Amino acid sequence: MKKATYLIILLITFQQTLKAQTKFDEDRKAILSLGGFYKVTFDYAETFTADTGYKFYPRYHASGYEMAVIEQDSKNKIVIQHLLLTGDSAVIKHWREDWVYEEAQLLKFNKDNTWANVRLNDADVKGRWVQKVFQVDDGPRYESIGTWVHVDGKHQWQSDCDSPLPRREFTKRGDYNVLQRGNRIYLTPTGWMFEQDNKKVVRTDNSDRVLVREKGYEEFTHVDTAKFAFAQSWWKKQQPYWTAVRQVWDEIYSGQTVLKLQGKINGKPLYEKLFALADQSAKEKWDTEKNKKETRKVIADYLIRS
Template sequence: MKKLQLLFALIFSVLSVTAQNKLDQDREAIKSLAGFYKVTFNYAETFSPNDDYKFHERHRSSAKEIAIILEETPKKIVIQHLLVMRGDSMIIKHWREDWTYEDTQILAYDKENAWKKVTLSANDVKGKWTQKVFQVDDSPRYQAIGSWVHVDGRHQWQSNTDSPLPRRESTERNDYNVLNRGNNLYLTANGWMFEQDNKKIIRSESGDKLVAMEKGLEEFIKTDPKSFGYAQTWWKQQEGFWKDARATWDVVFAENNYIKLNLKIDNKLLYEQFFALGDQSAKEKWSSEKNKENIKKVIDAYLAKKAS
């Protein structure tokens, strides 16, 4: 009996060490997404079930980005992206990604700028990481669950989830209202790749209808940090405001099982309000209390009537 107990204890110990090593590998892979990059964006529609469908032109662009780790705990890593334009003279707060481990709660995109809170079982998320992607104003975008795989020197994470239209098409198209994203993120020798197999869908009460499929490649190539000096200075001036923005949004997420946001109030988009507040806060050195008060007023104005 003692030998059997010792055997079980040894097996449990080996499994625990293996799981911890896997978690450490996952964390290192996620942390390596931060850095200084030249980014290229390439998208092309590949298929449509409609013979009369007119394929849209391919999208190609490039930019410079800095990705900064804002928060790091054993089961959460927060990375903020900043878009660097006109050399290093114009900075735009870009998207944010929160990575959470074995997280049982997500905001799932529905349609028409609305998200529903979904609770998952512990088995559904065991050993998995959720990538929570937020818009430039820290409002929700999409949240996806997947496992990091580390095999033969390859480090890869895959997921599938729904999201709003991409910014490159949100002001130009109205023939679909949901982007079903097939996300494949993997590290490369000089950075990382975000490969996508997307479905453009019309979602209605009768169900989902496929409009077209799309291939996307976003390549992040490491570049010289020296060209990001102003970006880092700019963020130091702004980071207090955006820390308060994240905290304020977290309260909103906690208090609501369904969130729907109006696209415009007084003919202004939500991010325009946030960017203006951020600049004013940095200039006038607002307190955290004043930041949160002003941010909450803006969010409340854009929150649409909640679903019953």
């Protein structure tokens, strides 16, 4: 190979590497900007059905205040914990999102509180981020993979996946059992938007039937941090316990090809029992192994072994 040709190839390789690194840094910056203090508005409306006998459900609107805490910021993984304010001195541990770069494993929801670990090939994960969304008890909800795009000063990420029913409908409806999500997250001048194009699906072992389509917007708008003083103090006491809970769940995820959970035991969902343990741990001298042992036992009761 001539020296000039070699130098040209070397220069092209360097430019491609530099471009990929710059893109990766932009991705991380966009994800980290999802953290902060927000007023959140939730708006959902059913839009279309092929079933002429179907009656559209009323539009859904709600609002509240939410704090999104960066729990972990490592090179290829960012963990964001959401906390929902329900009053001046009342907080609920809300959903959690983990962002993992070029993640080769995806936990895919099927139906009936069942998820399966799926292995992705190298081409599918190259340059892409998996968003892992977890329930309030840090149990599984849905995971999806997509590419962050940064064009003309705009920053967005989108993906498709299946998930359980949203909490706003989980206790109110039984006419469908899978939400097929079309997720789009994009940054705005005042925060960020989570836009959805969803299908409410009736799934059996052999087929899917779309019951109705839905459009959704969750808008996160930055607000003054003063409102969140109690929430910050509350989370400081609770955070060590929930770090241990995440570690226990990670053990479970790594050891299960298929994960299936019971909804309730003796009328109690899993999150009620873990919330009680969290409150207890916040009042006592912290003992990591003791709390992890108790958490393992509680979660194990809800696991359905095949």
